[in-house]
Amino acid sequence: MFFPSSYPWTENETLGEHLERRGVSRRAFLKYCGELAVVLGVSQALTPQIAEALQKVRRPSVIWLQLQECTGCVESTLRTSDPTIGDLLLDLISLDFNDTLMAAAGDAAEGAMQTAMKENAGKYILIVTGSVPLAADGMYLTMGGRRGRDVLEEAAANAGAVLAVGACAHFGSVQSAKPNPTGAVGVADIVKDKPVVTIAGCPPIADTITATVVHYLTFNRLPETDGEGRPLFAYGKRIHDQCSRRAHFDAGQYVEAFDDEGARNGWCLYEMGCKGPETFSPCPIFQWNSHTSWPIGSGHPCLGCTERNFWDTMTPFYNRLPAVAGFGVERNADHIGLALAGAAVAGVAAHAIATGIHRSKEGHTPHEPAVDLPVVETPAEKSKEERHD
Amino acid sequence: MTKVVVDPITRIEGHLRIEVEADGGRIKNAWASSTQFRGIEIILEGRDPRDAWAFTQRICGVCTTVHALASCRAVEDALGIDVPPAGGLIRTLVHGMQTVQDHVIHFYHLHALDWVDVVSALKADPGATANLAASLSPWPNNSKTYFTEVQNRLKSFVDSGQLGIFANGYWGHPAYKLPPEANLMAVAHYLEALDWQRDVIRLHTIFAGKNPHPNFLVGGMASAINLDGTATINAESLSKIRDMITRARLFVEQVYWPDLLAVASFYKDWAKIGGGVPNYLAVGEYPENGNWRDAESMYLPSGVIFDNDLSTVVPYDQEKVKEYINASWYDYKEGDKVALHPSVGETIPHYTGPEPPWTYLQGEEKYTWMKAPRYDDKPMEVGPLARMLVAYASGHADTKEVVGEALGRLQVGPAALFSTLGRTAARGAETLLLARRLETWYDALVTRIKSGDTATFSQKRWSPDTWPASAEGYGFLGAARGALGHWVKIQDGKIVHYQCVVPSTWNCSPRDVHGATGPYEAALMDNHPLADPKRPLEILRTIHSFDPCMACGVHVLDAQGREVTQVRVKG
Numbered sequence A: 001m002f003f004p005s006s007y008p009w010t011e012n013e014t015l016g017e018h019l020e021r022r023g024v025s026r027r028a029f030l031k032y033c034g035e036l037a038v039v040l041g042v043s044q045a046l047t048p049q050i051a052e053a054l055q056k057v058r059r060p061s062v063i064w065l066q067l068q069e070c071t072g073c074v075e076s077t078l079r080t081s082d083p084t085i086g087d088l089l090l091d092l093i094s095l096d097f098n099d100t101l102m103a104a105a106g107d108a109a110e111g112a113m114q115t116a117m118k119e120n121a122g123k124y125i126l127i128v129t130g131s132v133p134l135a136a137d138g139m140y141l142t143m144g145g146r147r148g149r150d151v152l153e154e155a156a157a158n159a160g161a162v163l164a165v166g167a168c169a170h171f172g173s174v175q176s177a178k179p180n181p182t183g184a185v186g187v188a189d190i191v192k193d194k195p196v197v198t199i200a201g202c203p204p205i206a207d208t209i210t211a212t213v214v215h216y217l218t219f220n221r222l223p224e225t226d227g228e229g230r231p232l233f234a235y236g237k238r239i240h241d242q243c244s245r246r247a248h249f250d251a252g253q254y255v256e257a258f259d260d261e262g263a264r265n266g267w268c269l270y271e272m273g274c275k276g277p278e279t280f281s282p283c284p285i286f287q288w289n290s291h292t293s294w295p296i297g298s299g300h301p302c303l304g305c306t307e308r309n310f311w312d313t314m315t316p317f318y319n320r321l322p323a324v325a326g327f328g329v330e331r332n333a334d335h336i337g338l339a340l341a342g343a344a345v346a347g348v349a350a351h352a353i354a355t356g357i358h359r360s361k362e363g364h365t366p367h368e369p370a371v372d373l374p375v376v377e378t379p380a381e382k383s384k385e386e387r388h389d
Numbered sequence B: 001m002t003k004v005v006v007d008p009i010t011r012i013e014g015h016l017r018i019e020v021e022a023d024g025g026r027i028k029n030a031w032a033s034s035t036q037f038r039g040i041e042i043i044l045e046g047r048d049p050r051d052a053w054a055f056t057q058r059i060c061g062v063c064t065t066v067h068a069l070a071s072c073r074a075v076e077d078a079l080g081i082d083v084p085p086a087g088g089l090i091r092t093l094v095h096g097m098q099t100v101q102d103h104v105i106h107f108y109h110l111h112a113l114d115w116v117d118v119v120s121a122l123k124a125d126p127g128a129t130a131n132l133a134a135s136l137s138p139w140p141n142n143s144k145t146y147f148t149e150v151q152n153r154l155k156s157f158v159d160s161g162q163l164g165i166f167a168n169g170y171w172g173h174p175a176y177k178l179p180p181e182a183n184l185m186a187v188a189h190y191l192e193a194l195d196w197q198r199d200v201i202r203l204h205t206i207f208a209g210k211n212p213h214p215n216f217l218v219g220g221m222a223s224a225i226n227l228d229g230t231a232t233i234n235a236e237s238l239s240k241i242r243d244m245i246t247r248a249r250l251f252v253e254q255v256y257w258p259d260l261l262a263v264a265s266f267y268k269d270w271a272k273i274g275g276g277v278p279n280y281l282a283v284g285e286y287p288e289n290g291n292w293r294d295a296e297s298m299y300l301p302s303g304v305i306f307d308n309d310l311s312t313v314v315p316y317d318q319e320k321v322k323e324y325i326n327a328s329w330y331d332y333k334e335g336d337k338v339a340l341h342p343s344v345g346e347t348i349p350h351y352t353g354p355e356p357p358w359t360y361l362q363g364e365e366k367y368t369w370m371k372a373p374r375y376d377d378k379p380m381e382v383g384p385l386a387r388m389l390v391a392y393a394s395g396h397a398d399t400k401e402v403v404g405e406a407l408g409r410l411q412v413g414p415a416a417l418f419s420t421l422g423r424t425a426a427r428g429a430e431t432l433l434l435a436r437r438l439e440t441w442y443d444a445l446v447t448r449i450k451s452g453d454t455a456t457f458s459q460k461r462w463s464p465d466t467w468p469a470s471a472e473g474y475g476f477l478g479a480a481r482g483a484l485g486h487w488v489k490i491q492d493g494k495i496v497h498y499q500c501v502v503p504s505t506w507n508c509s510p511r512d513v514h515g516a517t518g519p520y521e522a523a524l525m526d527n528h529p530l531a532d533p534k535r536p537l538e539i540l541r542t543i544h545s546f547d548p549c550m551a552c553g554v555h556v557l558d559a560q561g562r563e564v565t566q567v568r569v570k571g
Ligand code: SF4
Pocket: A239, A240, A241, A243, A244, A245, A246, A247, A249, A267, A268, A269, A270, A274, A275, A276, A277, A296, A302
């Protein structure tokens, strides 16, 4: 992957020239650009433009800074599932500093970072995983004998783009959970003079990271984001609206205990504490580890890890949403449960699947309040629905 | 005396600083300092114990299952929960695959570059490389064409001038001993291992939804089994699991293990370097009937070895684990001289080091965020070497066979294991044992399922209404990097105290009140060379042989921790 799967570049080569030298056909390249359009959620009609833009890209320097964190985000990147996207990206970039993978250590590692920052000032992409501890005068994290905060500020000063990858860089994640003993904060709390794109998740799916970088290289700007700085192409949709178990939610078929009959039939995990109704994440679409499965797919309720402060707002994890402060779902859910106890279960479920599809076509509004639960349809709504079809 | 600082130590998890004093090409004194603190245990207080696995899992994303499992066990111990056998076997498989994958990544991606000179691979003859590889293993990718292609890719990479992660490596250092062909073979397998690890770890995704950070569950596993279901563990997913297990074993048997022995044969001098602390501790692991409380069912045994004496294995008793903080940036209420058992452990962070930027930490009384765990008041090495030694000394047949094979091929005796090379070899031996054993566990699971015993979860004590008013539990785990323990106290349905004693805390521990150094430090002071203080390759070899995981090592704490967080900055 990192150097590994990549076919090295000669100096000053553009991607177009590079691919030609590598023997990648125009057709294969366009196919890749088409796939990229799908991941980024832009129209397929833009494929030629994406291709044209990408062709002109020159290999950028990437500095990957690991602060207060667990290395799960780097590990996740190592599992990039789509070989096309992963290889092309990692072929595209020069990873000039990464603690976990780089050969050099100590002064030599510091030196590699300083060189990359100097030679690519104003242009390099800074990927940050991990949070910044501010308590105790910053002494809960030192690197090369310097405070983590100072290292971050220096690296961000001349970065062309800053990506905060993972829940730690997003908002501080687990170490910032109450009572936040180290005063951990996210990258955007420190880097304020330029936009910070947040790739949320604990960890995020690797493809989200790579797609964002490719977006930046392709369009020469960062993707559109929601209020949390999360790219809309990945975080614009709620899990609950894309969930493979949604039909069971709508049909009132809930797992009531792990490994019960419902669980053995793949029913909805809402009663087990699923946070899918409040979580915006590409999990159900991108899935994990080469599209093998995803948390809800494997029977565990969603923890809500792409949402700010989920360690406090989404816990206890196994309590169903209404018990979590700030959510008002219970009445709706009970209402639905009652409504569905009637005879029309199958019909409503079919309707729900249909609306789910409409919804995903329409896109999304980030930060929509609470859950938009289907209600038993009125004749007026029904006719509207039919007009759609 | 030359003072040498290596900070950051790269190719590890987390933030580690090593300082040494060297004279005449030898290391005379060493200090290991962990430079990050996160405070996860304090955060657990007042929370639902069923959530603890998710919090503690985030201690580490490299060994991403181990804290979650230890936490589930601790809570299950406290609440008296038995995991049904099928659920327990799924855990054994998940943990087993984790260790296999983790060890392979460690060897190729974190450790190999200490022994393998990437630049020298450019000089290799691909034909001779193919012959070398074929003489070691029947692995299909042993052709001249294959190695030519890898070499060409490497060449244009180096020509491009953008070396990426290979920039500033200590290439050409005289301590690199492999011939160019062996270097090329290892570089090729570095690349192959990247694809391999991505594939085999999907076992986690099927059973637990994702990796890193798969989902666990107190009382079992959330993935229900229904062979006819579409959204459950079914015949199709089981056959995928079976394929991954086979692929895992083949790679370990035909690539990792032969590579390891081939590389080791050029570095036999490292069998006399870097031993260090002569005491080894293993907690036992891989319950083959799924019941982690059943010591008999553990594939690898537990036990303690003192003073490199392989004739005696002492039974492990968790009551004898205690932690000092005399050299760590913490306070104890009773002062710095005492050692506390984790069940009554305290962690009050109190930084007293110099004002950054630091020049040297050596000479400071306190110099790290690691505590100093001791067993029976002695420092202990934990990890694959400790487990292999305990198993070997206990007469564990599979271990005797595999370790015996390695010793025979390298023509060295068991004493060679107490070294940097021994540590690296033991990790490979353990991987081979586990990669072969996965099939046994898989078969045990399938047999259960066939007999209709598909329960993966125990509902009995799920609801807090069924819990005692107060409870206390201990969960251990033979994690990839070594013995792991979680201690939990629960009151009125909430966690009131939580402590972890973690592999890297054992290994990276600082000096204790008796002045005894921890395993990293002791290893660096054991007959340890350092030819060029500006290019401290040898230090990396020994430190990496432990597979450090710093985020794991620095955890913490109990209720008192949040009260006092003072910083005394020294000049
Ligand atoms: S509650 Fe969870 S499991 Fe149920 S449909 Fe929504 S996201 Fe899926």
